[in-house]
Amino acid sequence: MDFANYTHTIAFPFDNNAFLSSIKKIKRYQRENSIGCAGQTIRIAVLGGFTSALFVDCLEIFLRFGGFNPIFFVSDYDRFYETGFFDNPALSAFKPNLIYVMTCSKNFEHFPSFMDDGKTSTSKIDQEYLRFSGLWDALDSRYHCLIIQNNFEAPDVRYLGNLDRFYLGSPFYFTEEMNKKMFAYSMHHSFFHIFDFQNLQTRFGSSAFFVNDEWCLYKLAVSSQLIPTFAYRLSTQIASLFGRRKKVLVLDLDNTIWGGVIGEVGVSGIALGPNTPSGEAYLAFQRYLCALRDTGVLLAVASKNDFSNAISGLNSEYSLLKPSDFASIKANWENKSDNLMSISKELNVGLDSFVFIDDNPAEIDLVSKQLPMICTLLSLGPSQSMQLLSDSGFFETPSVSKDDQKRNEMYQANIQREQLASSFASYRDYLVSLSMVLTMDSFSPKNIERVVQLCNKTNQFNLTTIRYTEPEIEAFSKDPMRFCFCSDLTDKFGDNGIISVFISRFIKNDVVEIETWLMSCRVFKRDVELAVFNYFLSKMASRSIKSIIGRYSPTEKNKPVASFYRSLGFSFVKTENSVEIWSIDFQTALQKKGLPPIEIIEKDSF
Amino acid sequence: MKNMSKDEILINLSSIINEVIDASFTFSGADKIADIDGLDSIAMIQILSSIKSKFGVSLAVSEIVSLKTLNDLVDCIAFSLGEK
Numbered sequence: 294m295d296f297a298n299y300t301h302t303i304a305f306p307f308d309n310n311a312f313l314s315s316i317k318k319i320k321r322y323q324r325e326n327s328i329g330c331a332g333q334t335i336r337i338a339v340l341g342g343f344t345s346a347l348f349v350d351c352l353e354i355f356l357r358f359g360g361f362n363p364i365f366f367v368s369d370y371d372r373f374y375e376t377g378f379f380d381n382p383a384l385s386a387f388k389p390n391l392i393y394v395m396t397c398s399k400n401f402e403h404f405p406s407f408m409d410d411g412k413t414s415t416s417k418i419d420q421e422y423l424r425f426s427g428l429w430d431a432l433d434s435r436y437h438c439l440i441i442q443n444n445f446e447a448p449d450v451r452y453l454g455n456l457d458r459f460y461l462g463s464p465f466y467f468t469e470e471m472n473k474k475m476f477a478y479s480m481h482h483s484f485f486h487i488f489d490f491q492n493l494q495t496r497f498g499s500s501a502f503f504v505n506d507e508w509c510l511y512k513l514a515v516s517s518q519l520i521p522t523f524a525y526r527l528s529t530q531i532a533s534l535f536g537r538r539k540k541v542l543v544l545d546l547d548n549t550i551w552g553g554v555i556g557e558v559g560v561s562g563i564a565l566g567p568n569t570p571s572g573e574a575y576l577a578f579q580r581y582l583c584a585l586r587d588t589g590v591l592l593a594v595a596s597k598n599d600f601s602n603a604i605s606g607l608n609s610e611y612s613l614l615k616p617s618d619f620a621s622i623k624a625n626w627e628n629k630s631d632n633l634m635s636i637s638k639e640l641n642v643g644l645d646s647f648v649f650i651d652d653n654p655a656e657i658d659l660v661s662k663q664l665p666m667i668c669t670l671l672s673l674g675p676s677q678s679m680q681l682l683s684d685s686g687f688f689e690t691p692s693v694s695k696d697d698q699k700r701n702e703m704y705q706a707n708i709q710r711e712q713l714a715s716s717f718a719s720y721r722d723y724l725v726s727l728s729m730v731l732t733m734d735s736f737s738p739k740n741i742e743r744v745v746q747l748c749n750k751t752n753q754f755n756l757t758t759i760r761y762t763e764p765e766i767e768a769f770s771k772d773p774m775r776f777c778f779c780s781d782l783t784d785k786f787g788d789n790g791i792i793s794v795f796i797s798r799f800i801k802n803d804v805v806e807i808e809t810w811l812m813s814c815r816v817f818k819r820d821v822e823l824a825v826f827n828y829f830l831s832k833m834a835s836r837s838i839k840s841i842i843g844r845y846s847p848t849e850k851n852k853p854v855a856s857f858y859r860s861l862g863f864s865f866v867k868t869e870n871s872v873e874i875w876s877i878d879f880q881t882a883l884q885k886k887g888l889p890p891i892e893i894i895e896k897d898s899f
Numbered sequence: 900m901k902n903m904s905k906d907e908i909l910i911n912l913s914s915i916i917n918e919v920i921d922a923s924f925t926f927s928g929a930d931k932i933a934d935i936d937g938l939d940s941i942a943m944i945q946i947l948s949s950i951k952s953k954f955g956v957s958l959a960v961s962e963i964v965s966l967k968t969l970n971d972l973v974d975c976i977a978f979s980l981g982e983k
Contacts, residue, residue, distance in 0.1 A: 309948070310949065314919050315918065316919075506961055510961075677921070
């Protein structure tokens with residue numbers, strides 16, 4: 294297997310059959326080429342209520358392809374409950390970051406009977422729910438890690454016909470009630486996430502989802518044909534939980550977000566709007582793109598067009614997407630790869646966070662070859678594009694924060710800031726003119742989602758690139774041996790949201806170590822890091838701190854901060870396991886501190 | 900595909916098995932399925948999937964559990980091809 298074959302077999306949209314028949318070859322290729330070995334290690338425990346071997350193979354392949362280094366603990370067949378509920382030395386020693394409870398309705402112990410009266414039926418639902426919620430509680434108290442549990446599939450056969458859905462003793466009713474309770478549990482437990490088994494079932498159909506013969510022979514609750522898709526979907530959920538959601542969707546225009554070539558047919562000739570079936574389909578696709586934008590996906594354009602034609606199309610009567618919805622518009626006759634690189638530079642977002650969609654196979658081929666880190670999708674029409682994006686899981690997200698919802702707005706404000714900067718002779722005058730206010734806050738339920746998100750997706754200004762889960766951040770917030778805070782930046786153009794996370798640890802009474810310090814790329818070159826450090830120093834002053842230790846773990850992406858500690862006056866001490874250790878005497882730090890033109894406010898919650 | 904001889908089916912089947920178990924064995928029709936190194940139940944699922952892609956026939960799990968040799972599997976595929 295060569296690289297082209299390898300990528301073709303795994304990259305979305307992959308062919309389940311081709312994937313299934315090549316699993317061993319793919320695994321060998323990944324092993325021989327150390328794929329994923331340098332990536333983030335995730336220790337995943339799979340507690341299975343049905344056969345998991347094939348699924349785990351597929352999941353490992355997709356996670357490695359996505360840049361992770363997964364290590365697995367797999368429970369014995371159908372021992373999910375015993376392994377998770379009771380003390381298990383092997384699982385404790387494994388120290389999972391994530392536990393996937395892989396069960397199906399065949400694992401229910403209190404399944405209803407049509408002979409049950411309403412009270413008995415309700416009682417069975419309660420008992421079954423207590424059994425499962427008891428398992429999740431036990432896992433949380435023992436392992437303090439993320440838990441994913443799939444919801445339960447709808448029964449593959451009907452008993453009463455249409456009455457199944459409402460009859461208290463029916464398996465359908467039972468399953469629905471269990472799923473409702475599971476959802477309610479997830480709303481109150483931030484470590485708990487649901488994998489949507491039912492969507493897999495409805496998207497591909499019950500008969501494709503479950504094959505009774507395969508259950509009888511292999512104890513597969515998801516048909517072998519769908520296992521790669523099942524594993525792929527879980528891999529995108531895991532990637533999103535660990536902050537690897539794609540950030541930017543770059544769109545071609547002609548025959549991608551409207552029908553026809555605008556340069557030839559003019560604005561009035563493009564297919565977009567409710568008056569034709571084709572126009573309606575493009576409208577639906579644009580509506581889908583608007584929804585993605587509202588969840589924090591940055592939209593951009595890379596189109597071979599005259600700029601004026603592109604803008605007139607976006608400003609046309611029926612276009613739901615207006616020029617202001619895009620963080621960047623490149624409509625010109627340049628090579629698309631060059632335009633994509635230019636968008637990446639403009640937004641300060643790495644190309645591996647990009648998805649590019651175009652109807653021209655030659656453009657897709659070119660971008661795939663020149664910029665293989667970009668996920669490319671060939672548009673075969675608006676309806677297909679919508680389904681492809683939906684199935685891809687590229688923009689899967691565990692939550693939608695307020696910052697996500699206003700992300701496009703924030704990038705638009707950045708463009709205004711850049712325009713303002715060019716009107717000042719002195720950069721400091723420009724910074725003063727921004728009237729920046731930095732608000733410091735402790736980690737709390739209202740900001741923890743964003744803190745975890747930043748920890749997991751910030752690569753450039755991230756001195757240690759340590760990734761954290763929500764339970765870990767929660768634990769830090771209560772740890773008296775740590776001082777942690779996040780910072781929200783506003784200026785005259787608006788609120789940038791939470792843009793910095795700082796986690797420090799007292800390693801001695803008078804020595805503090807900076808464990809994690811990161812900052813969003815949106816606020817680079819604004820002296821925010823100096824204001825954050827000054828605030829940290831002010832808080833340490835009352836604790837009789839004598840020295841501060843800084844750590845820098847070099848990665849491919851955090852080179853911009855390679856000399857950061859030196860710039861603050863720290864001295865290099867040594868390199869330990871590839872991590873640079875820096876230190877500074879507290880008094881020296883106070884003397885060398887900068888004076889950024891930023892007002893600092895502390896939230897009352899501190 | 901419908902007119903494929905049993906020898907041709909065996910050649911294609913051998914290539915599928917080698918692909919799945921990541922090997923380059925030479926098989927004969929008399930080879931016992933249970934004796935093929937690396938051909939566990941999971942690999943068998945993968946082989947059924949490949950048979951579907953390559954020959955366009957869906958063999959039910961219940962059809963293949965009683966098969967002993969590769970010739971039996973070839974016969975099974977040939978029969979399904981004939982029925983198409």
